[in-house]
Amino acid sequence: MLDKLLTLTRDPLLGVYVLRSKLSPVGLIDRLSRLTTAAGIAKPRFLLSFDCDTDLDIEVVEAVHAELGRRGVRPVYAVPGELLERGREVYGRIASTGAEFMNHGWAEHTRLDRATGIYDSFLFYDRQSRAWVAEDIRRGHQSVSEIAGRAPAGFRTPHFGSFQKHDELVFLHGELKKHGYRYSTSTVPFWGLRYGPVFDHLGIREVPVSGTFDRPLDILDTWTHRCLGEHGGEAGYTRQYESYRDYMTNNRPLLVNVYGDPSQVHDWPGFFDAVGLLAPWAVSSYAEALDGTA
Ligand SMILES: [Zn+2]
Incomplete structure (x- = not known):
């Protein structure tokens, strides 16, 4: 993982962060909190987004959306155009909420x-x-505009961990700027630890996904915990939310930007309980999450 990240980011400081995450993960969370304040966000915020990459997501996403709504959380959706078109009724109804x-x-x-x-x-x-x-981005833009009924304001690259080199991200942000986008959320947690929960030196505002509380360099995702059973599996997933809740309860600024897949959580009650722990700080759009940032 470290070798891969080094290749991806080419940042010689990565080793320092790996060491810091082992010695004092909470020290890195404190750093993130300071960078959150510096970015203009004065209070804790929690945003959940879903990548809906499969046909199973189409079948389960409305139930997942409704259950989260009952708990005070409305997710943001990232759906490839081809899947949006196959699930146009389902996603159209979700957009109408x-x-x-x-x-x-x-x-x-x-x-x-x-x-x-x-x-x-x-x-x-x-x-x-x-x-x-560039063409994939253009066609994706068209699909969202047509099926969700509103032009998208941001973008997420398919597959975290790929397309993370500096020149790739500069190219990506340049394309997104042409579409008038306000944000991209395409980068792994290292970028957030390095530059903050939102930064704009690549072109437009980039919002890296959050890491786990215990290992801030590792993505807090449903894939690792539920499907691979790593990092303590489902119980470990819940623990991360408990730690974030305890930290945020003290009103320390953080922007927790978590992503998951509906197909991986629809039959996992513990997921909804965990997400519910952060509901008091939930925002339901990236515009809301970035409110106050330069
Ligand atoms: Zn995807």
Whole structure:
């Protein structure tokens, strides 16, 4: 993982952060809190977003959306255009509840084998030509505008961890700027620890996804905890939310930007309980999450 991150970020300071996350993870959370204040966010905020990459998401997402709504959380959605078009009625109804849809590219990039539960990931932006990526963004923009009924305000690159090099992100942000986007949320937690929960030196505002409380460099996601059973599995997932809740209860500023997949949580009651712990600080759009930032 470290080697991969080094290649991706080419940041010589990564090693320092790896060491700090081992010696004092809460020290890094404190750093994030200071950077959150510096970015203009004075209070804790929690934002949940869902990547809906498979047909199973289409089947379960409305129930997931409704259950979260009962707990005071309205997620933001990232759905590839091809899947939006296949699930247009479902996603149209979710958009009509006011939910934000960001652009997640057009082409399908993950397939789920339901018999084995294995997710097959393909179509990585770093293996495509720049022209192909620009066209995928353009088509994704069209799909969201048509099916959600509103033009997207932001973007998430397919597959976290790919397309993270400086020149790739500068290219990406340049394309997003052409569409008038206000944000991208395409980067791994290291970027947040390095530059803050929102930063704009790549072009437009970038909002990295959050890490776990115990290991701030590792993405807090449903895939690692639920599907792989790593980092303490489901119980470990809940513990991260408890730690964030305890930290935020003291009103210390943080922007917790968590993502998951509906297909991985629809039959996991503990997920809804965990997310509910942060409901008092929930915001339901990136515009709200970034309110007050320069
Ligand atoms: Zn995706």
